[in-house]
Amino acid sequence: MSGNDYINSLIMGEVSIPSIIILNTSNEQYFLPAEPVEDLQQMLQFFSSVLDGSAPAYGGDGIFQRIKRVAYDARSTIMSVFRSSPLLGCFLFGLPLGVISLMCYGICTAESDDGTEDLELMKAEEEEEEERLTERTEEEEEQTDRTAEEELTESKSPAEKKLD
Incomplete structure (x- = not known):
């Protein structure tokens, strides 16, 4: 110095x-x-x-x-x-300042994805899942009813079975 x-x-x-x-x-x-x-x-x-x-x-x-x-x-x-x-x-x-400026410009002016397509897809999947659950519940109820009827007929004596 x-x-x-x-x-x-x-x-x-x-x-x-x-x-x-x-x-x-x-x-x-x-x-x-x-x-x-x-x-x-x-x-x-x-x-x-x-x-x-x-x-x-x-x-x-x-x-x-x-x-x-x-x-x-x-x-x-x-x-x-x-x-x-x-x-x-x-x-x-x-x-470096130019590169950072371009990155900020790109981020600020980018098209935003508002997620409507994803939201619609999720709703459709939820509806399909609800339908599957509803069908499964109905099938299980029918199966339970059949099983109950079969058990009832098996528990009847042979004389009661002839009457039916």
Whole structure:
């Protein structure tokens, strides 16, 4: 990294050269002066405000800052790809986005199958099943009646059978 690239990536922003930044490496916080430092007195005042804790601290290593860093790193990587070779960047990001867009378009404009044919087929099958069950029930009743009559005739004595 050359010049202010390291500091720019650290604070996730742009800093002009020359600038004064105080970095606390234990918790990744940094301190920037509120106004540009023009003389020694302003610089000493800035240092003392950092030491006594009255200067606002930026950055840190909290969860929100980490999420912000991931987003900044992604943005800076994409920007560097487009700066170094715009054609490759367009192909690298444009092709997948185009394919995804076409898939979404196809899904949203597809003819919907409302299922009426399936519903009619299911109703016809249910009716056939009901008819089969009804026929089977009638046959079973007839069979039961015949069996009952046969049992009745078998249980009769030979004299009763002659009378019938």
